[in-house]
Amino acid sequence: MCSPSTSDVRFITFVNTTYIQAENLETVFDILLKIEVGVLVFSWIEFLYLFYLFVIIRAMHFNLTFLFMNYGGQYFFSMLSRCLIVWQQLGMDPDDNLHQVIIIANYLRTIGLFIAMYILPIFMIERCLATFLVKNYEKSRNIWASLLILSIFHPLVFTSAIAYIHCWLPVVFHVISFFIVNVIGYIGIHYCSSYNTKKHQKFYSSKCFSKVSYGLSERFQLAENIKMCNVLKKVQISIFFFNIGCCSILLMDHFKIDMMIIYWSYICFNFFCLAYGITVPIILYSALPEWQKETRRLIFLCIGRAHVEEEPKSTFGEQMIYNDATMESNIYFTQFNKTTE
Secondary structure, eight states: OOBGGGTTBOOTTOOOHHHHHHTTOHHHHHHHHHHHHHHHHHHHHHHHHHHHHHHHOOOSOHHHHHHHHHHHHHHHHHHHHHHHHHHHHTTSOTTOTTHHHHHHHHHHHHHHHHHHHHOHHHHHHHHHHHHHTTTTTTTSOOHHHHHHHHHHHHHHHHHHHHHHHTTSSOHHHHHHHHHHHHHHHHHHHHHHHHHHHHHHHHHTOTTTGGGOOOOHHHHHHHHHHHHHHHHHHHHHHHHHHHHHHHHHHHGGGGSOOOHHHHHHHHHHHHHHHHHHHHHHHHHHHHTOHHHHHHHHHHHHHHTTOOOOOOOOOOOSOSSOSOSOHHHHHHHHHHHHHHHHO
């Protein structure tokens, strides 16, 4: 809640160290901060490697990569801001020379956390656009799509974050909006995945394959949509879980609770955010074979061993989609003729 001690502003998980000292909990608080620093360092290394994979390895469409890099970018600034705040809370600035810098860091961290809270729907919108533009989406970058999404997303999030900081709206409003937005994003990805799967299965139906009006490029895009929706479904579960958990902790600001309990909840929130920042990249990594392959290559390179590529799969057709080879041939050449018309 807003208070005169913070100049009528509030920041997410702002802890007054003077109150901690008055409660004789400074030692415990310092130990927790040092643990947090260690986890932040690990998270920083993970972020740098994740950024390397995004830039070097093309594992998804450019727009989705761009959106994920934007997602990671907010975490970068959020971590940087948190490091400055922890530096001050550990007593490294006894003369309070960094007062203005700490205020800016609190602003940046709050805005960054709001981006993380609202992030889920932008992936859903991108996949919906990929579904709608199925004929040519995968052939070009279509950078306008990600720019359009972010041009709408960022102003709304920044406005919401500033409204939170300056107490223009109650905490309950923000928590409810977080919840609604995450639910919409969660349901939207599942619906998009289901729609693409049904459309893809319709093509392979033996009863109506000759009536399907899309060709090889559309089929490839459908397959990519299904693949990335499956990846996003894995990622969004962790995003949804952590966002709801963080929102629940923030809701405590709305109630009149002992300040020490609120501060303990803030500490839990900070570690929750760290777990969030570490877990999401791991889940994303585990869902992308291209990233795993690059990691194996780098590991072999570091230990000085030659990396043996996987043996090429047989092209003699031992594993066919259909038991009937005639049907397989008919479907293929029907679609091939449509693409050449």
